Amino acid sequence: MGQLIRTSLRRHRTVNRLYVLMAAAMIAVLYAVLALIEDDRLLAHTIDVNDLTAVVPALLVIVLVVILLFAIVFLLYMNSILIEWRTASIRVYRRLGMPVSRIGLGLLLESLLLGAAATVLGIGLGWVFSKFLAMMLLRLMGVHKAVGLLWAPRAAVELAVLFLVVYAVLGTINAIYAGNVEMTAESAANRTSRIPASGWRTLVAWAGAVVLVLSYAAAYNLVHLTYLMAQRYHGGGVWTLLAVPALGVLSLYVVFKVSLPALFVWLMKRPKLRRNAAALMTVTNVHKRLLRNVHSLFLTTLLATITITVLGSGAILYQFGQRSVTRSVALDMVASSTGVKQAFSKDTAAVIKRAVVLPTKLAAGRLSEPNHATGDGDETIYNVMALSDYTRIRRVQKGLPALTLGPHQAAMILFGRTLYQHTWLGKRQHWGLTLTRTHQRFAVKTVTGTFPLGDSAYFDRALVIPDRDFRQLLAPADPLTGYLLKQGQSGQAAKQLNDGVGEDYVGGSAAILTGKKAPRVKATAGAADFGRRAVQFKAPLMGEMNVLFGMGLFIVILLGAVFIVATASILMIKQLMLAAEDHQARTILRQLGMPQPLEQRVAAAQTAVIFALPLAFGTLNSALMIRYLSMFLNDPGVFLVIVIVAVYILVYLAFGILTVRLTART
């Protein structure tokens, strides 16, 4: 029996080696995360950063569980394809009368042997990887601290026991499977079933493709579609939100299972293609791979979709977070007039590099809309400013949009402008704005979401009006001051001052809003009052945001990397197994005088198609999903999404090249 195990290990060594390597990689990640969790001193650094990061250990445990589940599912899946691959030889052993118990025991021992190799290798790799992982976590969270390799014997033992159990279960599954292998079943050559191109299949193929295209179109217009359905049918919005992705996934499966193979069968019959050996062999091989790899291709596509979406939207959220901090506090420090009094001392004066003052006046205003649509009758407090002051601030505040105004026109600046500017159907509206106390009337020309000096300095909205109108406006002044601080001093200043800073309030009563009373800044809050902090610092906000996103990014990158590599490995192993099966065909072609370059071209082309399919569909899917998610953000960045897709392509390319190399070797 030792002989039997040895031969089978030797015969499948390329695939076995990859299998062990992949399992080891996962165990390595698991070990590193577990070692991180068990290292209390190290985690203490992260908990210290701020209140939010206290959840780091809990999050790490969740990540650990997710990767663990993924690893077990992955091993189950890999095991099932590996054992299926060996069905033929098991069948021969059984036909020759080898007892099932011996075959089963052999498979169990083999599985344990592979498991032991993977575990030992994995823990070794994990030990090396742990340093990198810990450094990454700390660095992303902005903690600068050197870390060594993490040796956690408990983690190692736990993982070793766990995975030996997993492999024992896999071996048992294989043994049971071997006992049930039919002795009379078909031979390997017949496994690629030759499905006749019936009219029924053609219909399904077309239907799948059409539904997929339709659901892509629907996903592209999901916002409008949801709104339309919500208006037409009760609960239609939710149903649409659920139905579009469900239909998409379903039709994608049909496309992989029926439409694409049908397309390749059609291609295989083109006379032109049949007269080009490289094209014919490529199409034939891709067709065979499509038939034999439907499930792994489909799963890979789904995982690629999820990974790119999560990484991509994470990136968008990160950018959004950074921008929203800048949007909230545009300069290093922003203060109201009371804030300036509170903050001003010798210490602060020393760190100030530059100050800009933005004079504003506080006035209540009412919006009117001729058709009584969104916003009609809306009353609130505005910080009114002159266009020339606004333009002056633009010089120190990047990203503040340019404005031009005619006489009696105004620009309204509000938080969450999407709700006003883009009504559900994307129609623009024509608002008028009346300052209720002075009865000055303006046509609202534009609406933006970017406040000069940052939105946290405002009670509610801002209004930019022509200089002449501003001079004529009689209202209480509320000057805002923005400071640029000296390099590296802002964090320090913020720490010193932050605790002593109070709040400003302004009344929001009906009397003030309707213009009977003038709004006035005060230090104590009433029930309906608007409030703001008198002094705002950018550095702590930015720091908190960075830590938060750094933590998120760490988790997302970790999971993303596991998913990317795992899916690429599944594809690679399946291609290698098919390549081993095709070995005879390649030998025949060589014997018939097929030139070597042609053979390589076929191998490269078929591998490229197989790797490109999940990537292309995954990218398309996640582009649509990210597009949908980004509707709720102002002006999201796509650069990082492109970077992530590029990383994906690079990883797949590397695996693809490795596949072609190994294919040539088998």
Added chain:
Amino acid sequence: MRVVDVAHLTKVYGHRLNRVTALNDLSFHIEAGEFVGIMGPSGAGKSTLLNMIATIDQPTSGKLTVAGKELTALRDSEAAAYRREDLGFIFQAFNLVPDLTVADNITLPQTFVPPLPKDLDQRLMHFANLLGLVPLLKRYPEQLSLGQRQRVAAARAMIGHPDLILADEPTGSLDSMAATELLQYLAKLNLEEDVTIMMVTHDAFTASFCNRIIFIRDGAYFAEVTRRSSRQAFFNSIIDMEATINGGDRRGPIDPH
């Protein structure tokens, strides 16, 4: 003109401990237009010899010249070009590509490298007609009987109009009718188009279609028989020689009279 020149050809398989000498200092040559049979007991090295002439396998020592080309000196790409342009090989194990239809299996080698023969479709129909493959063209190899597969392999070897056809037991899986038809066609090709043919067989009836039979035993030249008169006489002398090779010792070329 000598088409095939085999000089002191030796092939040793395996490593130090486990050596098999498949060919042992084998020498002979074949003139253009000959239809030569190779006979000998199973394991004598007949397939090994054919594989080496086809550049599928490399000799351990000795020299192999085909149509003036020194085969052992060819680079890989040159050997591939030689295989697809000069040679037609009917393999003992058929060597059909399982994922291609019969039609594509037959035409594939002609499409490896441009230019594409203009009359490929006509040629395909010609050989399909000749070998009774017309109703099978859209099938896949695993859907054929062994005899049908062998005919596909024969069609594939002949469609490129090679100067030299190597056939390794081409009638092994055919019934006597189909075998006779294929052999008659090979003989016709040999006569009318001057194609040189080397055919391995263990069957005296099949061998009687040749002009000359080379007998090898244990990888070495044993004897040869040349057809001088009727096929029946030739057949009888082949039977005689087979009896000798299985019992007696080495003899020179015999005269059937």
